[in-house]
Amino acid sequence: MRIAIGLGCDRGTPLATLAQAVDEAIAQAGLADAEVVAAASITLKADEPGLCGLARSRGWPLRFYPAELLMEVAVPNPSETVRRYTGTPSVSEAAALLAAQAEDATALIVEKHRVKGADGRNATVSIARANPHNCLFSAAERQTAQRLLAARRDMRHFQPGCRVDEASLERLQTALMQAPSVGLMQPWRVLRITDPALRERLAGIVNREREETARAMGEREAAFRALKVEGVREAAELWAVVLAPDDGTLFGRRTMPDEMAWCSVGAAVQNLWLAARAENLGLGWVSLFEPQALADALGLPPGAMPLGLLCIGPVAAFYPGPMLTLAGWRSPREAGALFGENRWAFAAPEHTG
């Protein structure tokens, strides 16, 4: 069962008191930590250290609802005292029901479990069954998702001569089709390369661009040449991803037609990438090619543009980190160089190869 936790507490309630209340309530209901889809409280408590610390330590998403939302939820135990202090007659019950996306109060498994700490401060916990129709993810499932995002790699080393079954390929297609796209335009097309002569021709095109790139690298040419940059010949599967000729979609791209089409292709490939990783298959996105050469080889019509050769297949092992970093080519940026607030205040980029 998946559950949501509603939390109320006095100002300054220690994490230990909140943890005790939550653990008792979960145990009382015969449930487990790993089943929690979210914890929730009132916006008034958004800066409450005990609440935030508890959710952080358990990996539970914590959200805060305003009194105006909470007061609209029908609950079994409304309280006039709570209303006087918070503006809503229920915090923990109402927050649990909202976080559970519950249809009504029958979803409550634990109505109000209250613990008074040694310091006299009170914590109240409610537990609601997550709406089974709404596909909410539990703590255990979230951990799997996080592990998947962390384990995905741009692979260039594949076990040669392998094949993948059709059912796996269909599941990968499904992942692509589930990807978002601006205005639902789905601007990408995929050509599965099954003709060995065509694959060989594509490998040649990639190799030529590898040479051109190497020459353009200047002082990093030797370092670049030492890298394995693609697995076009070895990978079990080779899929060409192509931007389709524009279908005129206006929705969400009147002002940025090309940008939004390309972003949509990137998002779709990322869905595929993660689906492949969940199949324990490697995927490498190769963009080392002259687009016109690839367009000729694939017989693309005017307006279509190849954006990637995707190498997909079994690997001996996944890299433990980004290959370009392991190989000493380049390190990822720190969070501070990527995230800011309100207005641009980032340093100018350093030029790199």
Add this chain to the structure above:
Amino acid sequence: MRIAIGLGCDRGTPLATLAQAVDEAIAQAGLADAEVVAAASITLKADEPGLCGLARSRGWPLRFYPAELLMEVAVPNPSETVRRYTGTPSVSEAAALLAAQAEDATALIVEKHRVKGADGRNATVSIARANPHNCLFSAAERQTAQRLLAARRDMRHFQPGCRVDEASLERLQTALMQAPSVGLMQPWRVLRITDPALRERLAGIVNREREETARAMGEREAAFRALKVEGVREAAELWAVVLAPDDGTLFGRRTMPDEMAWCSVGAAVQNLWLAARAENLGLGWVSLFEPQALADALGLPPGAMPLGLLCIGPVAAFYPGPMLTLAGWRSPREAGALFGENRWAFAAPEHTG
């Protein structure tokens, strides 16, 4: 425990015989179906209907290794007969070890479990413990990943006035930082909008473009106006995603510098999108704005370009399908319109709004 299944069989072995062999071997080892990271056999059997049918019905990725790879794996029970027929002294043991990414044969839990069906045909099953260092995903975990990809939605309806805890936001940042980018360039920057006046200004910019788009829609103007297209004012969080000024990365983008930067932004946002969905938070990518107006509001330097306003926050419910489809605006394409083989043979696009 996570396990890999190696399979060998006579030509034409029925699915039922293979299923019996697999079920017996898994039960013998005290294991479960849901723990399987992959099934594997030899390329020679890539068209074997029983094998493919079994893997399909269980949702196991099935891969086929060539004899040259299998013969290099040290196994406890090599067979001269098997070598004569297949070119490798072991199929099931070697395939299980390869699919498990095992370091050596000590990973075998079940060496060779053989079942002779009523028709006299033999199936052989080996089971290997998946390499615990290589982060392989089990059938149960794969199902979670598939559910996540299927459940992600472009959300426009948010619960107003909510807040999200810092720990959730940090996990979302981590997901963005784990995204791939061509040459590891990480071309995206994120500005978290915390200034209410700035958010209001951005909402106004979006609303103006909504008007412009509506007017450009022609006969679909009224239908477009009936859609809810953004949640900029209501969502708990508003993040602006910006393409950074070019840092000169050559790797993988000598021939397609802009395309690869934009694709990388799209892939990064998709990672964030899935991480948010795993937190049971909605995310909507809003691209209805005049880029220059947004650049002015955010104080962007020359060369930087805003690509999205991401609305993130609690929602009352996730749409059961793409909102544009539920609202009757547009349907996704069929697989046949998106996937082809070797050379372009798709129909020309129909113009759409």
